[in-house]
Amino acid sequence: MVEAAVDSTPGLLFGGRYRLLERIGVGAKAAVHRARDEFLARDVAIKLIPTDVLDEHQQRSNDAEVKLLARLNHHSLIALLDAGTDFSDPASPFVYLVMELVRGPDLRHRIAEGTLQLRQTAQIGCDLADGLDYIHSQSVVHRDVKPANVMLFDYGTRNARVRAKLTDFGIAALTGTKGDDASSLTGTVAYMSPEQVKGESVDAASDIYSLGLVLLQCITGKMEFPGPVVESAVVRLFRAPEIPADLDPQWVALLTAMTSRDPAARPTAREVSMALYEQAVAGRSRRKQAGSLVPDNEEDRLAAVRRYNILDTPPDGAFDRITSLASRIFSVPTAIVSVVDHDRIWFKSHYGTDVEQLDRDPGLCASAILQDGPWIVENAPADPRALSNPLVAGEFGLKFYAGVPLRTRDGFNLGTLCILDTESRQFTSDEVGMLEDLAGIVMTDLELRLESRSARA
Missing domain, CATH: 3.30.450.40 (GAF domain)
Structure with missing residues (x-):
């Protein structure tokens, strides 16, 4: 467990400014706490991550990589505010990530309450595809897109819809520090792409596959590849996800392309975002005539x-x-x-x-x-x-x-x-x-x- 590897006693100070408070989440690889930024007098989230890297040189390489990720800035990403490596126990160093604290449920809990409407799924997916498009343009691959890594919130303004933000976008890149070999990367088996399962090199297309599984789960309410680790990992190598036959044909075409076993056949994050925006608009008005709010040259205009x-x-x-x-x-x-x-x-x-x-x-x-x-x-x-x-x-x-x-x-x-x-x-x-x-x-x-x-x- 994380608690055994990292001292997370409330009151500890990290980086000279982040005072640890109560734990708000825990996983197999990391624990998340609320913390107080004493310099700016605000609450933040801080994630404590034990690492397998053995020597101090590799630890400092990790630290440099996280500092690079901290400069990423996009409205569909949980902001990574600061990061560092703690060497207070030389035998068990660990990385800490300081992130904005979002007060809202994650998508995993929302799905547990029931399936999402197609328009809601399109809106959430559009936000996530935007975030992926941005990090892909910065040569970063998320490698762990899953409902638990999607935070939901709203701006509290009139006419605002629920927004989605992707979190933990730096973890996989952080843990893959032994080289470019994807077999050293971690992820969540139920949402891994086939190439991740096979230990092959992964790129942006891997995130698209995982996002496709997330969207499908929003619609059906069911995890597509559940079960023990080996069974869950292997089954996707032999069959495609089961997409409901009565789903709108455009949705079927999009999800089929996103979850293709051939990475080259998957759309880009930008293409997914555009397709989902069209679905979100269609879900509200069901019109695609002169009243449409999408210009003919929309892709070039957005560029x-x-x-x-x-x-x-x-x-x-x-x-x-x-x-x-x-x-x-x-x-x-x-x-x-x-x-x-x-x-x-x-x-x-x-x-x-x-x-x-x-x-x-x-x-x-x-x-x-x-x-x-x-x-x-x-x-x-x-x-x-x-x-x-x-x-x-x-x-x-x-x-x-x-x-x-x-x-x-x-x-x-x-x-x-x-x-x-x-x-x-x-x-x-x-x-x-x-x-x-x-x-x-x-x-x-x-x-x-x-x-x-x-x-x-």
């Missing part, structure tokens, strides 16, 4: 969003003067600089509201980026384009929206500069021109940032 590196970045106040100025010029209570990601709208500057993000589905900015020019809704409750929108029909009572796309030099709409009001109003062509000028200032700043990064590279 442009990532190119500008404006998601998952801390607030820098760069556009706060623009939104403040827009509010004063147009005498409106709210002005926003938004960036439309594949499943949500990020408010990079938000004057007059504390909301920092919104699901893409009800967001008017998602409609605005479909336009070649400004998108003006002067009387939303009477406008067929907006009257059924939750922001219009709900408690917020939105009545006026004017958005100008933030258009890149190569023709992609990243998001909008928009103004909102709870009163209907007319918007003149001169006012449209002023809003376009302010949006142009935002894009000029983004283009200069992009050029600066390119020059440094």
